[in-house]
Amino acid sequence: MRYLHLVVTTLTGLLLIVGSLGMPATGDPDSPPSSHVSPRYIEQGYKETAVPNMVTFVLADYRSFDTLGEVTVIFTGAMAVLLILRGARSEAEE
Amino acid sequence: MKPGERDIIIRTVCRLLVPFVQLFGLYVIMHGHSSPGGGFQGGVIIASSFILLAMGDGYDEVKRRFSLGALTATTSAGVLLYAGLGVVCLMLGANYLDYAALPVSAARSVGMLLIEIAVGITVTAAIISIFHDLVTFE
Amino acid sequence: MADLADLIGQFNNVTYVVLMMIGFYAMTGKRNLVKKLVGMNIFQWSIILFVVSLSAKRDATIPIVLEGDGGGALPALEAAQYVNPLPQVLMLTAIVVGVAITGVALALLLRIYKRYGTLEEDQLLERIRLTG
Numbered sequence: 231m232r233y234l235h236l237v238v239t240t241l242t243g244l245l246l247i248v249g250s251l252g253m254p255a256t257g258d259p260d261s262p263p264s265s266h267v268s269p270r271y272i273e274q275g276y277k278e279t280a281v282p283n284m285v286t287f288v289l290a291d292y293r294s295f296d297t298l299g300e301v302t303v304i305f306t307g308a309m310a311v312l313l314i315l316r317g318a319r320s321e322a323e324e
Numbered sequence: 325m326k327p328g329e330r331d332i333i334i335r336t337v338c339r340l341l342v343p344f345v346q347l348f349g350l351y352v353i354m355h356g357h358s359s360p361g362g363g364f365q366g367g368v369i370i371a372s373s374f375i376l377l378a379m380g381d382g383y384d385e386v387k388r389r390f391s392l393g394a395l396t397a398t399t400s401a402g403v404l405l406y407a408g409l410g411v412v413c414l415m416l417g418a419n420y421l422d423y424a425a426l427p428v429s430a431a432r433s434v435g436m437l438l439i440e441i442a443v444g445i446t447v448t449a450a451i452i453s454i455f456h457d458l459v460t461f462e
Numbered sequence: 463m464a465d466l467a468d469l470i471g472q473f474n475n476v477t478y479v480v481l482m483m484i485g486f487y488a489m490t491g492k493r494n495l496v497k498k499l500v501g502m503n504i505f506q507w508s509i510i511l512f513v514v515s516l517s518a519k520r521d522a523t524i525p526i527v528l529e530g531d532g533g534g535a536l537p538a539l540e541a542a543q544y545v546n547p548l549p550q551v552l553m554l555t556a557i558v559v560g561v562a563i564t565g566v567a568l569a570l571l572l573r574i575y576k577r578y579g580t581l582e583e584d585q586l587l588e589r590i591r592l593t594g
Contacts, residue, residue, distance in 0.1 A: 307562025
């Protein structure tokens, strides 16, 4: 019972390693992450946006909704820390 | 040395390094178009310059330069700039956040630059705000 | 040499799983709250590393279009010459979300310490049961 954490961790690790044997080979240009929409971004992105950096134009033009959500997340994180830590004064005065 | 004050070497080196770190952070934001970088990376670098100043001279120095109200206002201003750009594109007749409708040449590139600046502003102020709250809690 | 590259690829996957399990063991097996938080961070960074490694391609260059050869003409781009930018972009968002989560978790730990005076899990449960 004392070593339950170790046993569960090792079991999960072995299951994950067995599961990762079925992954596509590293560095394959035809693997599923590089197949469906990614060649279109690479080949047509510079022509359409005139920005050389591929990561920037995917982040700020083709996927700008995700970036809007992510700016909202960092803003909400700062506000949550503000509410948790600066609201402590009212509790201490009670 | 007064109590609570750092050694003179630490204070001097931190003060000397802060403008160079900020210049590098600004370079990373502005050159996000043609070299690795962008809004998030440059924003975190500029925030870390303020944290360096706080480590050398104490947090009161940072509070004198970047007050609490200004921090909250800057965070909100970044999100407002981002969403406002989308509304401007909406009002010009195209979809939300469709930069091709802006009436400047190379409109998508200019739209992306404004987006990166807004993200950099928000990330800088948010990280300094989190640092302030964690440090000045008694 | 394709077999050697495949073997090294499998070894990479095993490394990511080992990192994940180190984080998982720290989250479940340690009793201090700060150690649990560090374990969560290790878990999250190992997953980010794993997804970014999915974007690798053999004999490909960084995903930035270098001009200057054509003198005005657009360079011809092939998808197999550039590293896949898509997983890197999605993980950029994940890194910033991780920073926000760590900040909020540290704020919660500060409030817990101020209220109960300890950060060990068993002492904490004891004091919560005593004071309600």
